[in-house]
Amino acid sequence: MGPLTRALLFWAALSAARAVVYFREQFMDGVKWQDRWMNSQYKSDYGKFRLTAGKFYGDAVRDKGLQTSENSKFYAISSRFKPFSNKGRSLVIQYTVKHEQKIDCGGGYIKIFSSNLDQKNMSGNSQYYIMFGPDICGSETKKVHVILNYKSKPHPMKKRIRCKVDGFTHLYTLILRPDQTYEVKIDNEIIESGNLEDDWNFLPPRKINDPTAKKPKDWDDVPQIDDPNDVKPEGEWKPRKIDNPNYKGVWPCPQIENPDYSPDFNIYSYENISIIGLDLWQVRAGTIFDNFLITDDEQYAEDFGDDTWGETKDPEEKMNIKQTEEEKKRERAKEEKRFRARFNRKVEKQKESGKAKLNRITVKKEEL
Numbered sequence: 001m002g003p004l005t006r007a008l009l010f011w012a013a014l015s016a017a018r019a020v021v022y023f024r025e026q027f028m029d030g031v032k033w034q035d036r037w038m039n040s041q042y043k044s045d046y047g048k049f050r051l052t053a054g055k056f057y058g059d060a061v062r063d064k065g066l067q068t069s070e071n072s073k074f075y076a077i078s079s080r081f082k083p084f085s086n087k088g089r090s091l092v093i094q095y096t097v098k099h100e101q102k103i104d105c106g107g108g109y110i111k112i113f114s115s116n117l118d119q120k121n122m123s124g125n126s127q128y129y130i131m132f133g134p135d136i137c138g139s140e141t142k143k144v145h146v147i148l149n150y151k152s153k154p155h156p157m158k159k160r161i162r163c164k165v166d167g168f169t170h171l172y173t174l175i176l177r178p179d180q181t182y183e184v185k186i187d188n189e190i191i192e193s194g195n196l197e198d199d200w201n202f203l204p205p206r207k208i209n210d211p212t213a214k215k216p217k218d219w220d221d222v223p224q225i226d227d228p229n230d231v232k233p234e235g236e237w238k239p240r241k242i243d244n245p246n247y248k249g250v251w252p253c254p255q256i257e258n259p260d261y262s263p264d265f266n267i268y269s270y271e272n273i274s275i276i277g278l279d280l281w282q283v284r285a286g287t288i289f290d291n292f293l294i295t296d297d298e299q300y301a302e303d304f305g306d307d308t309w310g311e312t313k314d315p316e317e318k319m320n321i322k323q324t325e326e327e328k329k330r331e332r333a334k335e336e337k338r339f340r341a342r343f344n345r346k347v348e349k350q351k352e353s354g355k356a357k358l359n360r361i362t363v364k365k366e367e368l
Contacts (some may be wrong), residue, residue, distance in 0.1 A: 009180075019297030020089075020305060023081040026308070027051055027064050027068065028292055037066075040076035042123040042278075047073030049278075054100045054288050058312025065096070065290025068106075068282050076122050077278030081294075083115040088267040091176045092301040094293040095130055096309050098169035101286030108163075108280070109133030109145050112294075115274035122277055124350050127152065129270045132174045134163030146174060146184060150202045150267060158199050161192050161243045169288070169316060171309040175232070175298055178266045187313075188305050196267050203267075209253040218263040220246040 001013070015162040027033050033051060036087075040046060047070040057063035068075055112130040113122075131154070144161040147154050150240055161184055164170040173185035184192040185345040197203060224247075226239040278289060291308045 001183070019295055020084075021293070021295045021302035022078070022084050022273070023292060023294040024304075025079065026062070027066070028061065033066075034158065036298070037077050037079045038119045039124040040078070040120060042121045043074060044071070045281070047075045049075065049077055052288070054286075056100065056316060056323055058169075058315035058319070061162060062308065063288075063290065063312055063316070065098075065288040066278070067288045068285040072283055073285065074124075074281050075276070076274050076279050077281075078113070078117070078119050078122050079292075080115075080119065080275050083274040085269065085271045086176070086273065086296065087266065087271070088178055089270070089296045090175065090178065090298060091270075091273075092293070092295050092298055093130065094171065094173040094217070094291070094295075094301050094305060095133075095289060096169050096171050096291040097134060097136075097329040098167070098288045098290075099136070099165070099286070100167055100288065101284050102165075102167045103136050103282065103287060104284055104285065105137040106280065106282030106284065107135050108289075109135055110289070110292075111277045111279055112270075112273060113275035114270070115272040115275060117275050117277075119275065119277075122279060124279055126279070128154075128277075129273060130174070133172055134170075136163065136221070144172070144184065144186075146182075148196075148200060148202075148267075149270075150200075153203055155200045158201065159192055168320070169290075169309060169313060171305045173301060173305065175301075178268060179267065180268055181353060182249040182268075188302055200267075203264060204258055205260070205262050206258060208258045210256045213252045213254045215253075219251050220244060220248055222251055223247050233288070260353050 010315050025033075025036070031051070037049075039049075047068055049066040051064055053063040053065070055069065066077070072215040082364050090240075093110070093112065095110060099108060100173050109131055110133050112132075113126065113128050117126060121345045127149065129149050131145050134142075134144050136142050142163055142165055144163045146157040146161070148157075149155070173183075175183040175185070175190070180196045181192060181195055182199075183190055222244050224241040225244045227242045228279060230239040232239075273294075276292060276294065291304075293301055293304055295304075
């Protein structure tokens, strides 16, 4: 082992040591996951989760996760961990989701709750801190939700982020920082980033139009006018348009400081973060949730993503391709079998028809 390799390993270990991992779930211990996750009893007909790696996977053990198993059902399940506050430090929420059923309508998002959530009665009405992840319904809705609670009200992100819809496992990461910036990553690549105050309607605008300002009377904001030199022909006519020589553009109303605006430097922070949950609806079941992580360390989360999703994504796709090719072969074999059966039936009918015709000729000869 060279000095550079030793140095890299040292810094990786040091980074991992500094990272605070509040929650991590990989479902590596079989049925014991049921001791850590609680099904809601708010409704009697919630859909059931099962532990499986699915029809295709990169690793039969490492890729096991919670899969929705019943069509046209609501699902509600959650897991509790030691309460913490992210005040003064980054909050990183990450997990993998695979819509192996090529989902047509349903959620793949997670929710983060405070410690006072009644898990047995968790439902869509339960107040949450954060809702994050993909949501798909038809051809119109294929987006990543980033909904943040502020002063007991949910605020959806103003920007639109498209989610992955190819049926393979994907890694979703949300990062909230103390400087009020954020990042959304898919498969460890930054998809969207910015400032919380700019990209959510948490606060009133910093500046507003001056209510005392009035547009000057001579301000012309009509970009085009009728051409005074255009001549009306004999048929139906409208004068052609020309650029307005007096056009000054849209009048820029002077702005003043908004008296209702007050900065808040703690939009990013939450107290007593203690529960992660899946509260969603699915028309066609089959989605698998895995590799949950909540930490304060962005690099640790990226490395964790590479070590989980990153290690199994290529083998998963290869297995899917192999299964698809084998299924096509089986379908071709079935089609050939059906074709041969139809052909043989046709031949038999022709033989029977020929025999009947020969019999008719024989009878006629005997009659003669």
